[in-house]
Amino acid sequence: LDAKLRSIVTKNRENLRRNRVxxxxxxxxxxxxxxxxxxxxxxMYRTYExxxxxxxxxxVADRLFxxxxxxxHVDKEQDGVKKRVVTIESIPSNPPILGESxxxxxxxxxxxxxxxxxxxGEVTTMEVNKEDYFAxxxxxxxxxxxxxxxxxxxxxxxxxxxxxxx
Numbered sequence: 001l002d003a004k005l006r007s008i009v010t011k012n013r014e015n016l017r018r019n020r021v022x023x024x025x026x027x028x029x030x031x032x033x034x035x036x037x038x039x040x041x042x043x044m045y046r047t048y049e050x051x052x053x054x055x056x057x058x059x060v061a062d063r064l065f066x067x068x069x070x071x072x073h074v075d076k077e078q079d080g081v082k083k084r085v086v087t088i089e090s091i092p093s094n095p096p097i098l099g100e101s102x103x104x105x106x107x108x109x110x111x112x113x114x115x116x117x118x119x120x121g122e123v124t125t126m127e128v129n130k131e132d133y134f135a136x137x138x139x140x141x142x143x144x145x146x147x148x149x150x151x152x153x154x155x156x157x158x159x160x161x162x163x164x165x166x
Contacts, residue, residue: 021126024094025066025143027145038141042132047124054098054117054125061102061111063129066095070123074098075116087120103145 022028022036031039045068048054054065057077071089075082088096101111107130136142 021066021068021095025097027097027100031143031145035136038136039128039133042136044125044126045124046127046138047048047122050119050121052119052123054119054123055113056093056116056151057113057142059113061099061130063127064100064102064133065098065117066126067098068092068095068124068126071120072098073118073120074124075118076114085115102130103128103133107137 002125021033022039028036028039043066048070055061055063057075067088067090069090069092071087073087074085076085077083088098090096097116099113101114105111133142137144
């Protein structure tokens with residue numbers, strides 16, 4: 001019984017910690033508790049090794065990333081020339097969101113990645129894939145997130161880095 005109880009307490013603590021992370025992100029901060037919990041249920045933690053691509057430019061945008069730890073290089077290719085646009089570091093009090101184009105729209109058309117994300121050192125993310133997110137929206141288990149909030153979040157992140165969006 002003690003081991004089972006310990007497991008439940010550990011799981012609950014982890015859910016509370018994840019919950020707090022999402023509340024610190026402006027795009028998620030106005031969601032109801034039940035919506036946050038429903039979203040957490042379909043999100044997954046992933047760890048990427050240095051030099052691993054999380055996604056590549058022009059791929060179908062299939063998931064959203066919350067950068068919990070580490071840093072990501074944002075690279076764009078234009079006319080066959082790859083350019084490092086910015087390196088984004090995790091900020092524990094307000095983790096950056098990347099790949100928001102995957103959950104913007106109605107879920108019936110594909111959006112494509114406008115840049116590649118490359119792990120600079122070990123990176124940990126929380127991710128939600130497009131299908132799971134839109135399934136929650138369609139069943140009323142989460143309110144649809146506002147594209148304006150994602151854009152505001154991105155602008156704030158870039159201001160902190162003293163970088164202008166490209």
